[in-house]
Amino acid sequence: MTEIKHSARGGVPLDPAAPLLVVEDLQVEFRLREGVARAINGVSFELAAGQTLAILGESGSGKSVTAQAIMGILDSPPGFVTGGRVLYRGVDLLQLPERERRKVRGAQIAMIFQDALSALNPVFPVGWQIAEMLRVHRGLNRSDAQDQAIRLMERVKIPAARQRARDYPHQFSGGMRQRVMIAMSIALDPVVLIADEPTTALDVTVQAQIMRLLQDLQDEFQMGLILITHDLGVVADVADRIVVMYAGGLVEEADVVDLYAHPAHPYSRGLLDSIPRLDQKGSDLPAIGGLPPNLLHLPAGCAFHPRCPLAQDVCRSGAPPARVELGPGRAAACHFVDQTLTAGRPA
Amino acid sequence: MIPVIIGATFILFVLVFALPGEPWQGRCGERECPASYIEAFKREYNLDKPLLLQYLLYLGKLVQGDLGVNFYNNRVIDELAVRYPTTVKLALIAIAVEIVIGIAAGLLAGINKGRFLDSLVVVSTLVVVSIPVFVIGSVSQWGVLQLHLNDIFPVTAAQGTIKQLILPGFVLGSLSVAYVARLTRTNLVENLRADYVRTARAKGLSTGRVIGVHTLRNSLIPVVTFIGYDFGSLMGGAIVTERIFNINGIGGFIFRSISQRDGVSVVGAVTVLVLVYLVANLLVDLLYGVLDPRISHD
Numbered sequence: 063m064t065e066i067k068h069s070a071r072g073g074v075p076l077d078p079a080a081p082l083l084v085v086e087d088l089q090v091e092f093r094l095r096e097g098v099a100r101a102i103n104g105v106s107f108e109l110a111a112g113q114t115l116a117i118l119g120e121s122g123s124g125k126s127v128t129a130q131a132i133m134g135i136l137d138s139p140p141g142f143v144t145g146g147r148v149l150y151r152g153v154d155l156l157q158l159p160e161r162e163r164r165k166v167r168g169a170q171i172a173m174i175f176q177d178a179l180s181a182l183n184p185v186f187p188v189g190w191q192i193a194e195m196l197r198v199h200r201g202l203n204r205s206d207a208q209d210q211a212i213r214l215m216e217r218v219k220i221p222a223a224r225q226r227a228r229d230y231p232h233q234f235s236g237g238m239r240q241r242v243m244i245a246m247s248i249a250l251d252p253v254v255l256i257a258d259e260p261t262t263a264l265d266v267t268v269q270a271q272i273m274r275l276l277q278d279l280q281d282e283f284q285m286g287l288i289l290i291t292h293d294l295g296v297v298a299d300v301a302d303r304i305v306v307m308y309a310g311g312l313v314e315e316a317d318v319v320d321l322y323a324h325p326a327h328p329y330s331r332g333l334l335d336s337i338p339r340l341d342q343k344g345s346d347l348p349a350i351g352g353l354p355p356n357l358l359h360l361p362a363g364c365a366f367h368p369r370c371p372l373a374q375d376v377c378r379s380g381a382p383p384a385r386v387e388l389g390p391g392r393a394a395a396c397h398f399v400d401q402t403l404t405a406g407r408p409a
Numbered sequence: 410m411i412p413v414i415i416g417a418t419f420i421l422f423v424l425v426f427a428l429p430g431e432p433w434q435g436r437c438g439e440r441e442c443p444a445s446y447i448e449a450f451k452r453e454y455n456l457d458k459p460l461l462l463q464y465l466l467y468l469g470k471l472v473q474g475d476l477g478v479n480f481y482n483n484r485v486i487d488e489l490a491v492r493y494p495t496t497v498k499l500a501l502i503a504i505a506v507e508i509v510i511g512i513a514a515g516l517l518a519g520i521n522k523g524r525f526l527d528s529l530v531v532v533s534t535l536v537v538v539s540i541p542v543f544v545i546g547s548v549s550q551w552g553v554l555q556l557h558l559n560d561i562f563p564v565t566a567a568q569g570t571i572k573q574l575i576l577p578g579f580v581l582g583s584l585s586v587a588y589v590a591r592l593t594r595t596n597l598v599e600n601l602r603a604d605y606v607r608t609a610r611a612k613g614l615s616t617g618r619v620i621g622v623h624t625l626r627n628s629l630i631p632v633v634t635f636i637g638y639d640f641g642s643l644m645g646g647a648i649v650t651e652r653i654f655n656i657n658g659i660g661g662f663i664f665r666s667i668s669q670r671d672g673v674s675v676v677g678a679v680t681v682l683v684l685v686y687l688v689a690n691l692l693v694d695l696l697y698g699v700l701d702p703r704i705s706h707d
Contacts, residue, residue: 135610137602168613175611180604184703185626195612230702246612 074162080152082286083109083132083171083254089145090124090131090310092357099357101127101141103310104384109254112284114277116291116301116318118333122354124310125290129256132288133173134163150254169199172252176259178239182231188242189215189227195249214245218275237268241275248279255280256288261296273300294337298322303391306330309355309365314394324403326386326394328370331402364396372398410687417683418471418676422464425672454480454673467676476677479666485677488662495569496658499650500643502571502578503585507636511586512629515593519628520620522598530594534587546580546653565655577654581647585639592635596628603627630700634693641689645682 090102102124109115117125130136131143134155148155150171155163175181183191192214193207202210208227215223218241231239240260247255257276261269277300280287291297297304297318304321306314306329314327325331332350352369355361361368367377376397385393388403396402433442433450442450451457455466470477476485518530537545550564553576566573600606601624609623646660659678666674698704 130607133611135607137607164613164615166613168611173611175604175608177604181608183605183609183623183627185630185701186623187702194614198612198614198618232703 074153074158074166076150077152080149081108082111082113082151083288084149085128085132085146086149087146088128088131088148089143090127090136091142091144092140093142094140094358097358100360101310101357102131104146105305105307105310105312106146107305107312107315109286109288111253111286112280114280114287114289114300114302116289116297116304117307118291118294118297118304119307120292120354122309122357123307125292125307126258127310128307129173129258129288129290132256133171134160134167135173165199168195168247168252169250170252171254171256172247172250174240174243174247174255174257174260177263178236178243179231179263181243182239184231187228187230188234192227192242192246192249195246199250211245211249214249215242217248218242218245218279220245236264237271240264240268240272244272244275244279248283251283252285253283254286254288256290258290259292260289262291262293269296276300294333306333309360310357311365311395313366313396316388316392316394320392326388326392326399326403327396328372328398328402329366330394331405332369332371372401374398410691413687414680414683415468418468418680419464421676421679422467422672423460425670425675426460426463428667428670428672431670471680476680477673479674479677480669480671485674488674489659489678489681492657492659492662495566495574495656496644496646496660498569498571499574499578499581499647499656499658500640502574503582503643504636504640506579506582507585507589507639510582511589512593512632514586514590515632516597516625518590518594519597519601522594527594530590534590537583537587542580542584542647542649543653545583546577546650549576549580550653567655567657569656569658573654574656577650577656580653581643581650585636589632589636592632593628596631597624600624600628626700630697633700634697637689637693637696641686641693644685644689 084106085108086106088102088105089100092099092101105124105128107115107117117128119125127136127141130141132148132155136143143156146156150166155166158166182188186194189208189211192211193202193204196202196207196210197204212223212227215227220226220238220241226234226238231242234242240263244260255276260276261272264272273296276287276289279285289297289301301318304314304316304318305312306321306327308329314321314325314330316326321330322334325334329350332348335348336350338347350369355365355368361378363379364370364373364377364382367373370377374397382395382397384395386396386399387393388399394402433447437443437446448457455463458466467477476489479485479488514530514534518527521527553559553562553564562576563573564576566577597620601620603624605627606619606624609619614623646658646663648660648664650656651658651661652664659682663675663678665671666678
């Protein structure tokens with residue numbers, strides 16, 4: 063098994079000592095008819111083996127675009143990576159020729175999508191879709207690949223996997239479909255798994271099962287997991303580290319405990335305050351006023367200033383410091399980090 | 410299917426009956442037919458009986474596979490048997506043209522959306538759709554003759570050989586070729602935006618496989634359906650194309666039979682066409698279920 067894995071990984075000269083995945087100053091823009099939208103504006107983070115990194119943000123904050131840029135599956139045009147590096151074990155994926163990159167994609171860095179009903183091909187049986195990974199990347203023949211697909215379906219706890227492998231995506235429940243998606247993503251024992259809102263389309267009880275399954279698989283294989291979500295509850299349960307994104311930029315990076323206890327960016331604070339709490343029953347739920355900015359017309363200065371309770375003239379006139387270091391692995395992009403840290407939670 | 414056949418034959422029967430003019434007109438030279446001849450003619454073909462009884466007598470024979478004898482004393486089934494192979498050949502050539510050229514053009518346009526090839530296909534299909542078949546047919550004949558290619562692509566097809574039917578087949582298929590190309594293009598473009606295509610790319614598949622396997626299968630479902638229905642209607646002959654190229658097919662036969670008030674031939678031929686069309690539709694429906702599992706299982 064491991065030998066097959068190594069031979070499949072031949073071709074790309076990986077450095078085993080280098081960090082698993084490093085994203086450095088990633089820049090993505092969408093060249094639309096209406097103008098150029100800067101979807102990702104200098105995002106950096108690092109992921110270690112066995113670690114869970116949550117990327118948190120509202121719709122349109124650039125979470126999914128970041129994931130797609132790492133995978134190399136941006137819709138292009140209109141999306142283009144215009145700068146930065148994505149280092150996988152020391153190799154910059156953005157510089158690899160497409161043929162080489164395809165060997166990494168799906169095999170070593172795999173991805174799970176939000177809505178498995180639309181993300182799975184409606185006209186092929188699920189077993190075939192899982193087996194396709196093994197046939198294309200490992201050159202397995204049809205029946206061996208099918209057998210292994212069934213084993214993968216068993217591993218993600220799909221009952222009666224052998225019979226169900228012949229079924230089509232629409233014949234599965236939402237939770238089972240997401241399991242199929244997961245089975246497909248882990249087919250080649252990837253070392254990095256990117257889960258783009260894996261539970262958003264599911265019932266709450268099913269959400270918990272899927273998250274547990276992902277955690278079990280992660281523990282078993284020591285995968286690095288990037289969890290893209292806007293669900294703060296999910297994050298608190300499973301993430302080790304969090305990066306918070308706003309309008310295509312990274313506003314805060316921290317350990318999960320630190321972020322929940324002492325958010326350093328007003329946006330992070332706003333997000334946390336908007337979680338309903340039992341001890342505040344009866345009072346209005348604080349919300350971040352206003353709407354996320356239009357990426358085609360970002361506000362001058364700090365992108366968050368129109369919605370920020372702490373905004374001063376300095377926020378409107380110039381960009382905030384990209385990183386105010388707050389200790390190891392902890393940084394925020396704000397002029398008023400100290401005020402935010404010390405301010406108590408508003409009642 | 411059976412109610413459709415009964416309904417179709419009945420409507421046809423009534424319509425033919427309602428046509429002005431009498432079938433014996435012009436059968437007695439320059440003068441009026443004598444009353445005795447008309448009497449005999451009516452008795453011979455049951456025309457003296459009430460319409461409903463005529464119909465039931467006809468239907469009784471039809472279920473035994475007997476399409477009757479027309480007013481020229483030829484068995485309708487023989488008339489059809491002579492002409493049907495030509496019509497089938499012509500339809501097959503037209504369909505082959507639709508499949509090969511239509512789908513290929515649609516794919517090229519869809520993959521290169523917004524670029525030169527796409528515009529070329531979109532504009533040229535628009536031109537083809539806008540020109541009536543008789544113009545395309547006549548112009549193609551003229552072109553072939555101008556280029557002295559008549560030996561390779563004969564401009565008439567009296568014997569209905571494959572070679573003779575190639576040019577008419579292209580002309581007949583041209584209208585649907587444009588439609589197939591556009592349908593393929595639209596569906597491909599739409600499906601390329603689908604989430605499952607992004608998944609396929611995330612699986613590390615080559616672009617060829619993403620388009621050729623994952624997108625194509627979904628994009629061709631409506632195209633196959635259209636081609637199937639089109640084949641059903643092409644099997645009914647092509648009156649205009651047949652006339653231009655002097656082809657002795659079903660379309661021309663029905664046209665002649667109508668103008669000669671030959672009701673037995675019209676009803677017999679059209680009944681067969683309805684049957685063929687229904688079978689083609691049934692096959693398309695079955696095929697649809699095979700192509701799109703969501704249909705058969707729901």
